[in-house]
Every structure is written in structure tokens, then in C-alpha cells.
Amino acid sequence: MELLSGGEILIRALKDAGIKHVWGYPGGAALHIYDALYRQEDVQHLLVRHEQAAVHAADGYSRSTGEVGTALVTSGPGATNAITGIATAYMDSIPMVVISGQVPLTKIGQDAFQETDMVGVSRPIVKHSFLVTRAEDIAETIAKAYYIAATGRPGPVVVDIPKDVTDPSYQIPYEYPAEVKMRSYQPSDKGHRGQIRRAVRTLIGAKRPVLYTGGGVVLDNASEHLIALAKKLNYPVTNTLMGLGGYPGTDPQYLGMLGMHGTYEANTAMHHADVIFAIGARFDDRVTNDLEKFCPHATIIHIDVDPTSVSKNIEAHIPIVGTCNSVLPEMLSLIDQSETTPDSDAIAEWWQQIDQWRADKGIYTASRYEESSGNCIKPQDVIKMLYKVTEGKAIVTSDVGQHQMFAAQYYLFDKPRTWINSGGLGTMGFGLPAAMGCKLAFPDCDVACVSGEGSIQMNIQELSTCSQHNLPVKIINLNNAALGMVRQWQDMNYSSRYSESVYEESLPDFIRLAEAYGHVGMKITHIDQLEEKMREAFAMKDRVVFLDIDVDRSEHVYPMQMPGGSMRDLWLNKTERT
Amino acid sequence: MKRIISILIENESGALSRVVGLFAQRGYNIDTLTVAPTDDDTLSRLTLTTQGDDHMAEQIVKQLHKLIDTIKVVDLTQGAYIERELMLVKIKATESEIRRELKSCVEIFRGHIIDVTPATYTVQLAGDSEKLDAFIEAVREMGIMEVVRSGVSGIARGDKFLRV
Numbered sequence: 199m200e201l202l203s204g205g206e207i208l209i210r211a212l213k214d215a216g217i218k219h220v221w222g223y224p225g226g227a228a229l230h231i232y233d234a235l236y237r238q239e240d241v242q243h244l245l246v247r248h249e250q251a252a253v254h255a256a257d258g259y260s261r262s263t264g265e266v267g268t269a270l271v272t273s274g275p276g277a278t279n280a281i282t283g284i285a286t287a288y289m290d291s292i293p294m295v296v297i298s299g300q301v302p303l304t305k306i307g308q309d310a311f312q313e314t315d316m317v318g319v320s321r322p323i324v325k326h327s328f329l330v331t332r333a334e335d336i337a338e339t340i341a342k343a344y345y346i347a348a349t350g351r352p353g354p355v356v357v358d359i360p361k362d363v364t365d366p367s368y369q370i371p372y373e374y375p376a377e378v379k380m381r382s383y384q385p386s387d388k389g390h391r392g393q394i395r396r397a398v399r400t401l402i403g404a405k406r407p408v409l410y411t412g413g414g415v416v417l418d419n420a421s422e423h424l425i426a427l428a429k430k431l432n433y434p435v436t437n438t439l440m441g442l443g444g445y446p447g448t449d450p451q452y453l454g455m456l457g458m459h460g461t462y463e464a465n466t467a468m469h470h471a472d473v474i475f476a477i478g479a480r481f482d483d484r485v486t487n488d489l490e491k492f493c494p495h496a497t498i499i500h501i502d503v504d505p506t507s508v509s510k511n512i513e514a515h516i517p518i519v520g521t522c523n524s525v526l527p528e529m530l531s532l533i534d535q536s537e538t539t540p541d542s543d544a545i546a547e548w549w550q551q552i553d554q555w556r557a558d559k560g561i562y563t564a565s566r567y568e569e570s571s572g573n574c575i576k577p578q579d580v581i582k583m584l585y586k587v588t589e590g591k592a593i594v595t596s597d598v599g600q601h602q603m604f605a606a607q608y609y610l611f612d613k614p615r616t617w618i619n620s621g622g623l624g625t626m627g628f629g630l631p632a633a634m635g636c637k638l639a640f641p642d643c644d645v646a647c648v649s650g651e652g653s654i655q656m657n658i659q660e661l662s663t664c665s666q667h668n669l670p671v672k673i674i675n676l677n678n679a680a681l682g683m684v685r686q687w688q689d690m691n692y693s694s695r696y697s698e699s700v701y702e703e704s705l706p707d708f709i710r711l712a713e714a715y716g717h718v719g720m721k722i723t724h725i726d727q728l729e730e731k732m733r734e735a736f737a738m739k740d741r742v743v744f745l746d747i748d749v750d751r752s753e754h755v756y757p758m759q760m761p762g763g764s765m766r767d768l769w770l771n772k773t774e775r776t
Numbered sequence: 777m778k779r780i781i782s783i784l785i786e787n788e789s790g791a792l793s794r795v796v797g798l799f800a801q802r803g804y805n806i807d808t809l810t811v812a813p814t815d816d817d818t819l820s821r822l823t824l825t826t827q828g829d830d831h832m833a834e835q836i837v838k839q840l841h842k843l844i845d846t847i848k849v850v851d852l853t854q855g856a857y858i859e860r861e862l863m864l865v866k867i868k869a870t871e872s873e874i875r876r877e878l879k880s881c882v883e884i885f886r887g888h889i890i891d892v893t894p895a896t897y898t899v900q901l902a903g904d905s906e907k908l909d910a911f912i913e914a915v916r917e918m919g920i921m922e923v924v925r926s927g928v929s930g931i932a933r934g935d936k937f938l939r940v
Contacts, residue, residue, distance in 0.1 A: 322797060
């Protein structure tokens with residue numbers, strides 16, 4: 199049998215786990231591993247400019263493909279720089295393995311150079327973590343790490359490997375485990391049959407139903423089952439921020455996103471619903487508004503793979519613990535067999551009501567903001583133009599803030615895994631590195647990073663990574679020279695005292711900055727330039743293009759739920775409320 | 777309401793810190809915690825006491841179960857159970873009257889005096905937490921020098937048991 203060192207075993211195990219790409223950054227404690235990487239061709243490493251970006255890129259790769267992303271960092275600062283990326287993946291249940299170098303076992307606990315207790319520091323933000331103490335354990339640990347990351351409710355797993363465990367002079371036989379078995383971890387995907395029957399009865403009996411679906415549908419590749427269920431019943435569907443694309447954004451049964459910046463029709467329908475069917479969604483505070491006032495008339499059916507998400511914030515009347523992918527088909531076949539059918543008169547009446555709400559105050563039936571004119575470009579119009587130019591087929595990543603909400607509202611995602619954003623943690627700086635991950639996975643697809651001049655500067659150094667690895671993403675920078683969402687809150691809650699939210703004259707010339715990295719920069723200041731320049735940008739298939747677009751500085755994101763209210767209590771614009 | 781939660785967990789480094797960290801992270805209090813390997817030394821048994829209503833207890837049990845190292849979790853207070861705690865108390869005992877009174881008190885509580893010096897008695901007492909509390913109150917006036925309590929260990933009554 200072939201003898202391998204710990205470092206070689208690690209890389210071979212990654213290959214055997216099916217991993218083709220690793221995002222990372224070398225350093226002292228990881229050098230044995232990097233040397234092993236150098237001497238093989240199966241696993242491609244992509245060097246980033248900051249470890250946070252390595253993790254976000256692995257995350258974007260995972261979100262767009264459904265595969266487990268992988269990042270590799272060194273000990274100490276390499277490991278701590280990865281933390282924000284890991285927390286981002288944890289909050290959105292993204293399967294990922296992060297391998298960190300560690301100081302040698304003999305030095306652990308001695309405050310050695312670049313020593314950080316990575317297992318300790320990452321503990322609250324990982325699904326699980328391992329400290330590998332013997333080269334003999336590496337292959338099995340890697341197999342377990344990928345198994346844990348990908349199954350049940352997915353999440354990031356940290357594997358911390360001390361330098362002496364990867365010592366090239368210590369060589370042992372290599373064997374990758376044929377299967378992983380853990381007595382303490384046996385995720386189940388099947389829902390309880392009796393509960394599923396009850397759920398189907400309740401669903402069929404509904405008069406004002408809403409399907410409220412989240413990231414679980416996307417993560418579980420259950421979109422087709424959701425569409426089949428919604429179509430069969432003719433029930434309305436709303437998606438959470440994480441669930442966008444799980445149900446087609448252009449379908450007539452789609453109500454738009456719900457929650458803090460959700461549509462009037464989605465939030466109002468939720469409020470008046472008699473049955474809410476939550477599918478892979480977790481009743482986040484950005485959805486529910488005040489829990490006491492949440493959907494007072496509704497019977498709640500809830501499918502989630504994670505029992506801790508069920509009845510955590512909102513009591514589920516019919517809880518089903520299982521995967522969307524297993525439970526939804528079971529429900530579909532029960533609906534087929536059912537002798538009762540939905541009350542079509544009641545459902546027709548419900549649709550009539552919803553259509554009225556759409557016509558009155560929906561953002562898709564009429565423009566609810568002042569149109570762009572001249573040098574006043576509305577950010578919403580930029581997103582609409584992006585949708586038009588890319589024909590709704592791009593993978594769109596975003597950073598965090600107003601631009602993120604505009605993208606979520608106005609780019610109508612028809613397919614899952616095409617809307618890539620940090621929903622749970624809300625990490626500024628996510629967009630560009632995540633876009634790199636998507637572009638690596640889908641080189642022939644347009645990948646647009648919708649950002650703002652605040653967020654983009656949090657990982658702007660990755661423009662260099664895009665050059666090195668030929669990742670021609672497009673950056674749509676909605677430049678309002680301020681932290682737009684912060685300023686919106688300051689307008690609404692702090693009498694427009696713009697505490698530390700404006701950049702004044704300090705912003706860089708993004709065009710020259712892009713050019714300095716070897717990319718194309720384009721400035722758009724007039725609405726008449728928007729379509730032409732954006733088309734020009736997307737025509738340059740093999741170039742990174744940075745579109746710096748001056749947008750209306752005073753624009754707010756609406757609708758917006760009122761604090762302490764129910765779901766339907768919304769600001770519709772700066773002066774009008776429900 | 778007081779909850780006694782029993783956990784069977786892999787006896788691996790980091791497992792305990794994940795349990796303790798979970799409580800801190802989710803804002804639950806730990807009143808007592810005991811942990812030791814079982815007859816199978818690859819497994820540790822934890823008994824943990826906390827306060828919480830039914831909703832919180834359910835969340836705690838589910839969150840504990842979600843930890844990858846956790847094999848079984850049960851809220852003992854949901855059924856009939858036995859709890860025991862061990863306590864060692866060192867009491868100032870220089871005067872003979874106090875020594876006599878203390879000895880009789882220890883007998884009443886079915887404890888043992890396990891160390892004697894001319895100036896101190898050290899008492900060992902086992903029982904449920906209320907009994908230990910009562911003993912402390914009974915001897916408080918005599919001059920307690922030190923109290924060491926093990927924290928609660930719990931087990932279900934009857935046929936129920938926690939095992940892999």
C-alpha cells in the first residue's frame with residue numbers, strides 16, 4: 199500500500215470526497231498542506247486576497263451548485279479572518295468545510311506564534327468542528343466533515359489540523375472510508391406520516407391559504423415539488439429572502455417576498471390567512487414583525503428538517519420534521535388520493551381579494567416610486583434594467599443594504615440557486631467573493647454582484663483574485679455615497695441625523711480602481727446611459743466590468759414593516775402607510 | 777420550574793464545552809452540572825439542572841440533541857425520577873456543646889462525619905437538593921467554614937433507562 203504524509207492524505211481525502219476546488223490562503227501552519235497541494239493536479243486551489251473572501255467564495259460556490267464548498271486557511275489570523283465567512287454560512291445553513299492549519303500539538307496552549315484556539319473561537323458558529331491529533335485520523339475526519347456539512351440541516355464544519363500532524367516525514371498507509379457511520383448523528387429526512395396526513399387535510403380545507411417558503415426549499419432542491427403542490431392547489435406562494443427562486447418570480451401565483459421589505463400583497467395575505475404552510479422557513483424576526491401580532495387567524499403547518507426551528511418563534515399547530523424533498527412528494531400523492539378537494543369558490547374569492555391588494559398597492563402592478571429622470575437614477579430602475587439586459591437569467595449575488603432589498607424585490611428569480619445573498623448574518627462584503635464562487639462553478643453564466651459603495655469596499659481587494667483566476671464577474675455598484683440602509687433608518691428613527699453614514703469626498707474613483715486591477719470600469723450618471731452601458735458591460739464576456747452607477751441618494755426601500763406592528767403594518771412610501 | 781436534564785454524549789474533547797457553550801449562547805442558565813464517564817468509557821453522562829417553562833425546556837432538549845456529539849437527551853422532570861447530590865461541609869467545632877449538637881444533627885440527616893480535628897468537623901451528606909439545603913440551614917449558626925456540593929445526578933424511576 200502507498201505511504202502518504204498527513205498533508206498528502208488531506209489532499210487525497212479531499213479528492214476522494216469529490217472536491218475539485220479549494221479557496222484559500224497559505225501561512226506557516228498550513229505549509230505542509232500547501233506543499234502537498236503543489237504536487238498534485240486533482241484539487242485546484244484558488245488563492246484569494248483575504249481569508250474572509252475564501253470562505254465567502256466557497257459559500258457562493260456551494261449556494262450556486264448545491265455542493266459542499268471548501269476553504270483552507272492557516273492558523274491564528276488566517277483562522278480568525280475566516281470567522282465572518284463561517285458565521286455567514288452558519289446562519290444560512292450552507293454546507294461547507296473549512297480546514298485551518300494549527301500550531302504543532304507540542305505548542306498548543308503555549309501562546310505560540312499565530313496560535314488561536316480555532317475550535318473554541320468557531321464553536322458557536324459551526325455545525326461541528328474537529329481538532330485532528332493524528333495523521334491516521336485525517337481521512338476519516340474529512341469524510342465525517344463532508345457528511346455532517348451536507349446532511350440534515352446543512353452547515354459549516356471546521357477541521358483544525360496542527361502542523362505536526364501533516365509532517366511530510368511521517369508517512370502512513372492511506373485509506374478513505376467507504377462510508378461514514380456515527381452513532382450520535384443520524385439525521386432523518388422522513389416526516390411523520392400521521393402529521394403529514396393532518397397537514398394535507400388542513401391544507402385542503404383552507405379558505406385563505408398562503409404557502410410561505412424559505413431557504414430550505416432551495417437548499418433541499420425541492421423547488422419542483424413546491425411548484426407542483428402550488429399548481430395542484432392553486433394557492434398563493436410567498437418566498438422569504440432566502441427562498442427567492444424557490445418558486446418562480448414571474449408566476450402569477452407568486453406574491454413576491456414577504457417580511458420587513460416584503461410586498462403589500464404578501465404581507466397582507468399572510469396577516470389574513472387561515473392556513474399558513476411554512477416550508478423550509480424559520481419565522482425569522484425579519485419576517486414576522488411583532489410575534490404577538492403575527493397572523494392572528496392562521497393555523498400553522500410547518501415543515502423543517504431542524505426540530506429546533508419548529509415552534510421556536512411561532513408555535514406550529516402541525517409540525518413536521520423532515521426534508522422538503524421527502525415530505526412534499528408525500529403530500530402531493532396524498533392530495534391526489536384525497537376524496538376532498540379545495541373549496542374552489544373560497545379560493546377564487548381569496549384570489550380576488552389578493553388581486554385587489556396587488557392592484558391597490560403592489561409593486562409589480564404599478565411603479566410605486568418616482569420615475570428616474572436625467573441625473574436622478576432610481577436604484578429600482580437599475581435592478582429592472584439588470585433584469586432586462588440579462589433576460590432574468592443571471593446569477594445575482596448581493597452585499598447587504600438597500601441595494602440587496604432592491605435586488606430581492608425587482609429581479610424576479612425564476613430558478614433556485616440564482617439569488618445568492620447573506621440573509622441571516624447580513625454580511626457586507628459577501629457579494630464579490632460569492633460572485634467569484636458562482637462564476638467558477640458556472641463560467642458560461644452571467645454573474646452579477648449587486649453592491650453599494652459601502653459593501654463593495656469591504657472586500658474590494660478580491661478584484662485582484664478575479665484577475666488571477668479569470669473570473670469575469672460584473673459589479674453593479676449602486677453608488678449613493680452613503681450607507682443607504684443606515685441612512686434610511688436614521689431618516690425614519692433619528693430625525694435624519696446621519697451619524698457616520700456618509701462618505702463625503704472620501705470615495706475612491708471606482709473606474710480607475712477597477713482599471714488599476716486590470717479590469718474595465720464604467721461610470722453611469724444619467725438614466726439615458728443606463729441600458730446602453732449595461733449592455734456593453736455584459737457583452738464583454740471575458741472581462742470583469744465595474745459599473746459605478748450614481749443613484750438617487752434620498753431613496754428609501756419600501757414597503758417597510760413598522761416596528762412593533764403586525765405583518766400588514768407597512769410604510770408604503772415616505773408619507774403613506776397602511 | 778426546575779428541570780433536570782440527562783445527556784448521554786460522546787466522551788471526546790470539546791464535547792462538554794459545546795454543551796456549556798450552547799447554554800451561554802442561547803441565554804439559558806445552568807444551575808448545576810455533573811459529568812463523568814459511564815460504564816462504557818467512550819460515553820459521558822451529564823446531568824444538568826436549569827429553570828424554565830415547558831417551551832424553554834423543549835427548546836433546550838432539542839438544541840442539546842442537535843449537537844453532533846449528543847447521543848441521547850431526556851428531561852427527567854417530565855416523568856418520575858430520583859435525584860441525588862453529594863455535599864461536603866466543613867464546620868467550625870471547637871466547643872464541646874457544638875460538637876455534640878452537630879453530631880446529632882448529622883445523625884438526623886443520615887450523614888457521616890468523615891474528618892475530625894480539634895477545631896473542625898467535616899460532614900458528608902447525600903440526598904436531594906432540598907435535603908442538603910435544609911442541613912445547611914440547620915447548621916448555619918454553628919459556623920460553616922466551607923461547602924462543596926457535587927451538583928445533581930439524576931436517573932429515571934422504574935424501567936426507563938438511557939443507554940446506547
